[in-house]
Amino acid sequence: MDLFFQQLINGLSLGALYALIAVGYTVVYGIVQLINFAHGEIFMVGAFGAYATWMVMGQPANLSVGMALGVVLPLMLVGGVVSSVVVALLTERVAYRPLRNAPRLAPLISAIGVSVFLQEFVRLFYGTIPFVTRIPGWPDAKSAVPFPSISGISDASVQIGGVLVQASALFTLLALVVCTVFLWFFVNRTKTGRAMVATSQDPDTARLMGINVDRVIVAAFAVGAGLAAIAGVAHGLRYGNIDFRMGFLAGLKAFTAAVLGGIGNINGAVVGGLVLGVVEALASNYLGTTAWKDVWAFALLILVLVFRPQGLLGAKVVDRA
Amino acid sequence: MNKSMFKLAGVAVVVGALALTGCGTRGGASAESSASGSAAAANKVAKIGVIAPLSGDLSALGLGIKNSVDLAIKQANESKAIPGWTLELAAEDDQATPDVGKNAATKLASDDAVVGVVGTLNSSVAQSVIPVLSAASIAQVSPANTNPSLTKGEDLANPKRPYANYFRTCTTDAVQGPFAAQYLLETGIKKVATIHDKKTYGQGLVDNFTTAFKAGGGEIVAAETINPDDKDFSAVITKVKAASPEAIYYGGEYPQAGPLSKQAKAAGLTVPLMGGDGIYDGNFIKLGGSAGDLATSVGAPVDTLESAKAFVSAYTAGGYSEPYAAYGAYSYDAANAIINALKVSLASATDAKSARQATIDAFAKVSFDGATGKVGFDEFGDSVSRVLTVYKVDGTEWKAEKTGELK
Numbered sequence: 001m002d003l004f005f006q007q008l009i010n011g012l013s014l015g016a017l018y019a020l021i022a023v024g025y026t027v028v029y030g031i032v033q034l035i036n037f038a039h040g041e042i043f044m045v046g047a048f049g050a051y052a053t054w055m056v057m058g059q060p061a062n063l064s065v066g067m068a069l070g071v072v073l074p075l076m077l078v079g080g081v082v083s084s085v086v087v088a089l090l091t092e093r094v095a096y097r098p099l100r101n102a103p104r105l106a107p108l109i110s111a112i113g114v115s116v117f118l119q120e121f122v123r124l125f126y127g128t129i130p131f132v133t134r135i136p137g138w139p140d141a142k143s144a145v146p147f148p149s150i151s152g153i154s155d156a157s158v159q160i161g162g163v164l165v166q167a168s169a170l171f172t173l174l175a176l177v178v179c180t181v182f183l184w185f186f187v188n189r190t191k192t193g194r195a196m197v198a199t200s201q202d203p204d205t206a207r208l209m210g211i212n213v214d215r216v217i218v219a220a221f222a223v224g225a226g227l228a229a230i231a232g233v234a235h236g237l238r239y240g241n242i243d244f245r246m247g248f249l250a251g252l253k254a255f256t257a258a259v260l261g262g263i264g265n266i267n268g269a270v271v272g273g274l275v276l277g278v279v280e281a282l283a284s285n286y287l288g289t290t291a292w293k294d295v296w297a298f299a300l301l302i303l304v305l306v307f308r309p310q311g312l313l314g315a316k317v318v319d320r321a
Numbered sequence: 322m323n324k325s326m327f328k329l330a331g332v333a334v335v336v337g338a339l340a341l342t343g344c345g346t347r348g349g350a351s352a353e354s355s356a357s358g359s360a361a362a363a364n365k366v367a368k369i370g371v372i373a374p375l376s377g378d379l380s381a382l383g384l385g386i387k388n389s390v391d392l393a394i395k396q397a398n399e400s401k402a403i404p405g406w407t408l409e410l411a412a413e414d415d416q417a418t419p420d421v422g423k424n425a426a427t428k429l430a431s432d433d434a435v436v437g438v439v440g441t442l443n444s445s446v447a448q449s450v451i452p453v454l455s456a457a458s459i460a461q462v463s464p465a466n467t468n469p470s471l472t473k474g475e476d477l478a479n480p481k482r483p484y485a486n487y488f489r490t491c492t493t494d495a496v497q498g499p500f501a502a503q504y505l506l507e508t509g510i511k512k513v514a515t516i517h518d519k520k521t522y523g524q525g526l527v528d529n530f531t532t533a534f535k536a537g538g539g540e541i542v543a544a545e546t547i548n549p550d551d552k553d554f555s556a557v558i559t560k561v562k563a564a565s566p567e568a569i570y571y572g573g574e575y576p577q578a579g580p581l582s583k584q585a586k587a588a589g590l591t592v593p594l595m596g597g598d599g600i601y602d603g604n605f606i607k608l609g610g611s612a613g614d615l616a617t618s619v620g621a622p623v624d625t626l627e628s629a630k631a632f633v634s635a636y637t638a639g640g641y642s643e644p645y646a647a648y649g650a651y652s653y654d655a656a657n658a659i660i661n662a663l664k665v666s667l668a669s670a671t672d673a674k675s676a677r678q679a680t681i682d683a684f685a686k687v688s689f690d691g692a693t694g695k696v697g698f699d700e701f702g703d704s705v706s707r708v709l710t711v712y713k714v715d716g717t718e719w720k721a722e723k724t725g726e727l728k
């Protein structure tokens with residue numbers, strides 16, 4: 001039974017990462033019906049932004065837990081979120097907005113282009129960003145970069161019975177909870193959030209009602225990017241290193257999670273992410289070897305889509321939120 | 322560290338190193354010691370290609386290969402090893418991907434000046450590169466491919482050489498896996514979990530390890546795989562931990578092995594992780610490999626081997642910005658093997674392209690003392706050397722633990 005709970009924790013923390021990224025797919029899809037395939041790269045940019053922030057702070061290491069959790073980590077999160085949001089808004093302005101009224105496939109291809117561009121940009125130029133080359137020890141991103149360890153998270157863990165819960169897993173889950181609460185509040189209690197709901201229901205009527213649709217779209221990209229950046233930091237803390245390709249598979253899995261939960265539905269993205277993570281972890285333990293975990297994850301996706309094409313929670317509950 | 326100071330010192334050392342240990346010791350090159358080293362304008366050009374990952378996760382290994390070949394070529398030109406010819410380096414990036422490697426091979430094969438290629442790093446890439454170079458009759462010497470089937474065909478019980486143009490300076494998984502098994506059994510470890518990355522190299526290593534480990538009385542308590550793109554190994558670690566192994570044997574490379582070791586230790590699975598030459602790199606430790614982890618690598622430790630000291634000092638003096646890494650000495654020997662063959666084949670050749678087949682034929686007689694020991698090839702193209710070393714992570718670096726031959 002310990003094994004079951006251990007795998008459950010593994011799955012939940014992996015699923016929480018998927019969920020944080022999946023929200024970005026789902027909000028953007030809900031509003032502009034665009035599958036933003038570059039979103040995985042926004043997650044990657046967040047991780048590199050947080051790393052850059054840590055370098056600029058002078059690579060603080062071996063700090064007390066209070067200092068690490070109270071000062072360094074929040075600053076890294078801010079740095080990551082800022083870089084992700086800036087990059088996401090730039091891509092929206094450059095690659096998607098000019099194609100707003102083009103056929104559906106055009107922005108999709110554009111998104112794939114942005115994805116390749118961001119990966120290669122980070123790979124080639126992260127090490128040579130002009131204003132930072134003077135910082136000694138600045139790495140290039142051509143191979144994996146070890147992520148700084150944060151006292152209290154990186155190497156800490158709690159033993160509960162036979163189950164070992166790592167602090168990095170708790171951090172990821174906590175991040176998901178906080179972000180979900182924030183999202184609920186944002187969507188239901190703020191003007192921009194409600195404008196988002198209105199736009200996703202009917203963009204034309206929303207515009208007639210005086211809602212600035214362009215601003216709403218920008219807000220959707222920003223929210224998704226912010227959450228992806230937090231996931232990027234959580235990824236770095238949990239796995240100890242980041243690389244320019246980390247967004248590809250994570251993005252694919254998160255997109256799967258968004259579809260599983262019902263694309264366009266924020267709660268669905270969260271549920272879909274968690275379900276996908278847990279299925280992967282439990283399947284590696286109980287259904288054949290770990291080589292089969294992706295087979296089971298995608299088999300589940302197909303099953304859900306056959307019997308419930310709108311996803312677990314139904315597409316676009318934003319409509320009724 | 323002050324880089325420019327280092328470089329200045331490097332220039333001073335290079336002169337001394339080349340004069341003292343230079344190419345005269347490598348297979349009796351005609352040493353025109355007072356020559357300035359620059360080639361005469363009338364010299365014909367022959368190129369030695371390199372196909373290795375020069376970017377991406379494995380670039381640390383690939384750049385070491387490229388630089389070491391570059392060093393061998395520079396030394397050969399300096400000593401006028403092949404009268405009337407100037408050698409040039411043509412390095413191509415394979416990004417550790419078979420498709421990209423194939424394109425690189427096609428590009429090199431269409432260059433009439435290319436007479437030999439050093440590479441690849443990955444066995445999986447070699448599988449797509451060898452046929453291209455073979456069709457163009459270009460000799461290929463790999464410093465790092467350890468998959469046995471590349472030289473002996475798919476059926477190892479009835480070995481049949483698939484490509485006459487392919488040689489290697491390293492030993493194979495057929496030796497490396499069993500050597501690791503032998504070491505673990507000697508240290509009293511009887512229960513091992515195996516994990517591999519499903520690539521040609523990783524799977525071959527684990528298969529060879531498993532056979533030898535079972536034959537030696539050991540028990541494989543779990544056999545798992547990971548997806549090389551995965552970052553989260555917690556599920557597989559939890560499963561392996563439940564089987565309570567005394568060690569993990571990993572078939573794969575350091576970009577996954579480092580994080581895997583780190584995540585295993587964080588999850589409370591504090592047994593050593595052992596791998597092959599693919600994890601024997603400083604980056605393994607940087608990415609999370611921890612004290613006690615083990616790796617086998619081909620040959621004796623380069624920095625202790627008498628024959629390798631000349632290589633190491635020349636490399637250091639060469640001012641390369643990347644370390645020679647795990648395969649530097651093997652690449653240097655691979656390049657020198659080609660150069661030795663070229664001495665025979667280019668002597669009477671009018672142009673580089675017509676000498677390609679003669680170069681391959683000349684490999685049968687190549688035999689010299691290289692940086693890794695005796696360099697020579699058997700009837701399959703495999704290295705005649707079967708020496709391996711077990712390395713252990715000690716603090717932040719690899720320390721040689723035991724050197725020996727497979728029994």
